Amino acid sequence: MSKENAVYLITGVMAAGKSTVAQLLSERFDKSVHVRGDVFRKMIVNGGMQMSDNLSAEALEQLRLRYRLAANVSDMYAEAGFHTVVQDVIIGPMLEEMVKLISYRPLYVIVLAPRIDIIAARESARKKKGYGDISIESLDAVLQSETPRLGLWLDSSEMTPEETVGMIYKRLETAAKIK
Structure with a gap:
């Protein structure tokens, strides 16, 4: 992996x-x-809007504001010499929007895409729960059918978090860099 600082977008x-x-x-x-x-x-x-499967115009604008804020903060940290890892649920056409919002390069995109049964098991086992009325199934459908195939896509279903990071580290330069 490059020693120069970069932005790493994990979604x-x-x-x-x-x-x-x-x-x-x-x-x-x-x-x-x-x-x-x-x-x-x-x-x-x-005044915060709940995320749901059918976003209102206001909820969509708040989501885009959140992405703009994350992109700006990421750029500022990277410009100050930090390796910057930004993570959020950024799927569907919004992934391309986010890539454009982040101006710092190099930018690496990593998409974690475990199987839906694994996601459901992880969601039920964790203390932190998803927000709003968004179902795992609807999010996964958007991820699989509407998200552009940018960067490195990993099915981390059978990997520990440490193994996932190892795979990212190993494959980053060849599979995830955005120009």
Whole structure:
């Protein structure tokens, strides 16, 4: 993997392992930041819109605001010399939008795509639950059928988080770089 700092965008559906993998990846660098996109949603005190399978215009605008904030913060940290790992649920055509929002290069996109049965088991086992009225099935359908095949896609169903990071680290330069 390159020693120059970069932005690493990790996405996938709820319970795909994004937070854990992003944290472990960021810990591999001497100078790094882990930007959690969901933090920007949680900052809204009043007027926040719930995410659902059918987003209202306002909910969609808040989601896009969250992505713009994460992209700007990621760019600023990378410009300051940090390896910046940003993670959020960014699927469907919005993945291309997010790639355009992040101006810093190199940019690496990593899509975690475990099987739906694994996602369901992970979701039921974790304390943190998905938000809103979004079903795992609908998110996975968008991931599989509407998300552009950018970067490195990993079926991490049978991998531990550490093995997933190892695979990312091994395949990053050849499979995930966005120009």
